[in-house]
Amino acid sequence: MAITTDTVALNDWEAIGNIDEIASGKRRNTRLLGQDIIAEMDGDRPRVFEANANGGMGREHPAQVLYGHVWTTLGTPVKPPLDMPEFLEDGRRLISCGAVTVRASPLRIVENFLDMSHFPYVHTGILGEEPITEVSDYKFEIRQPDDELWATECSFFQPQAAASADDGQVSEYMYRVSSPFVTVLYKTCPVVEGAWDLVGIFVQPRDEGVCDVHTFMLVFDDTSTYTDLVHFQHEIFLQDRSILENQLPVGLPLSPKFETAIRADGSSMLYRRWLRQKGLTFGTYRDNEDNRAA
Amino acid sequence: MIELYDYVLSGSCYKVRLFLSMIGQDYQARPVDYYPGGEHRTPDFLDLNPLGQIPVLKDGDLVLRDAQAILVYLAGKYDAARTWYPEDPETQGRIAMWLSFAGGEIMNSSAARLHDMLFYDVDIDKVRAAAHAAFRVLDDHLTDREIDGGEWIVGDSPTIADIACFPYVALSGDGGISLDDYPAIRRWGSRIRKIPGFEVMPGIHAT
């Protein structure tokens, strides 16, 4: 497909590559919202260009470095990328886990990230396990003026909540969606009492049904090695990938009548409503699509 | 203590983890920062395996590369009953045939997966077609084995041939290669999942 005409999607900031990878001289040829792009570092300054049909540099787009990644926008942003003050806190380690390609809608990827009830079935023995499968009621809301979706007072029993966890624990969570393709969770830290660990995904939609997902952790953990933490995150995320690539239809249906929802899906239903109110169409299921497979 | 240079997403490392679990043999995993770090291309790792591939197994002074070679060694050394790699030459010949297939033709499925997941530069149409051709050979073989009452690739009980072939067959969906055309492969996959000591990896479900 060609670049999307969805201005809601175009006007957001999206992460499009890890800074270390781009800074090491590897120009990143990639794709965003149906547009081939090239990211590179000019000294300390990130630059992002459209790629011409012949692979050369075309129009330049705004770029900035944030949270270990290069961000760009192909439109006119209505708000800056998310604010994560925890990034500057002493004692936290930023673990960039690398990008992984997923053949799925960016919206299904974010919705899965908000979901707790799949833990016992997709992350069995790690983030959940039968028979403790119940999702307790939690709160969810759109917060203004930042226009962010938050789900709070979430909790779930987890056999191995983190790389550093030895035993099961009830983990508490907060989920935050700052823009349609960017989401972060705050989770009980098993090491520092009262602290939250952050785990997030910056979804870079290449096309409506293909994304590069940049995963990161911002955690208090002095004992695990970098590799241990990356492997833990890869294990979790790649378990999700095999689900995400098998949802029908590929696009996320925004109409509440198309898929069945229960109380535990409160944040997912709010996410769909929020996207509908924005008028976002990129990555959604639209009724005029062929739906026979479904 | 056996030491396994390991990456959680590697189907080749999983061959070894799966087998060690099935024979109940303890080991120490040594995580390798394969992605995004590329530790397997560092000088230290290349000293261990000049091919720059995982897994690598250390047992005392012995250093082995190649999942198939490691399975042969582990089955010979640690499976006292010798059911996983029986000692008669005919069976060993048959097993070697499928070990070679596991490290050869089936690895097209791994290449497709590395392309689709981790940006490896491969001719994706070509490797997917080659993986399908390999799966067809395996499905035909397992179909005829089932007709004769056989549940495994070779012989009357599971062998290292099954363990070597299983991971990149089961992970093929990660590389956009469906198993929907291979009913005998799917039934064999269900039987492997019922072997005591079976464990999962991301992309491979428990049932």
Place this chain on the structure above:
Amino acid sequence: MRVKEIREDAWYAIGGSALLGPGDVQPVHLFDVERVAWRGTDGKSHVWHNRCIHRGMRLQYGFVDGDRLACRYHGWRFGGDGKCAYIPAHPDMTPPDDFCVPAAPSAEADGLIWTSIGTPDGPPPDLSEFDKLTFCRSVAVNCAAATIEAAAAKTSFTPFSAAPPSGVFLSRHPAPGIIVIETAPDIGESLVLALQPAGETKTHLHVLSTAAVADDDIPALRRHFSAWARRFRGHAETVAA
């Protein structure tokens, strides 16, 4: 079976009954539609839409829990009637009646499982003209059903139990998706091909033999026509190319 006779409201075989055991789940492609076939531990088989009503997950990756099918994503359990019986996220909740996976028509006859993407107005094709029918194997062929038909019109087989024919091989099409390959004069042994059309580049072929054999010889019979199916697949794909 002529191309025009491939009708969406007809029955098509999707596999051998004996190969879908209790607890098994099988993906089904018929025309451009996906279905899932599964058998509970109560022995009953079902063919459903391949999509969980909750978040659209393909049910072919689910698992059987007694006489229920569980979705891989959130563990929702669906009973044989398609109704959701249990939602793990809310163990105390009684799912409403409209939480239901749509079922497709399904039947088991002549050693085969049958389904349709339409509404068939009778039972699956009547194969009672054959005194004995042995399911040999299923095989996926990378070509359209029409190509299989053309290849079948020119094919032959080596009989398993009868003497080699002195005459010619013929094919006929007693029902949509069914091809019978027989000889004139009749040697008393035919091949029955049940086609499962799955698009322009895929047909699943279910191969049955009418040879009269003792039970002890059934494995040899099945191997014989398993080998025939491999060669026929190669031939049909060459024709398609």
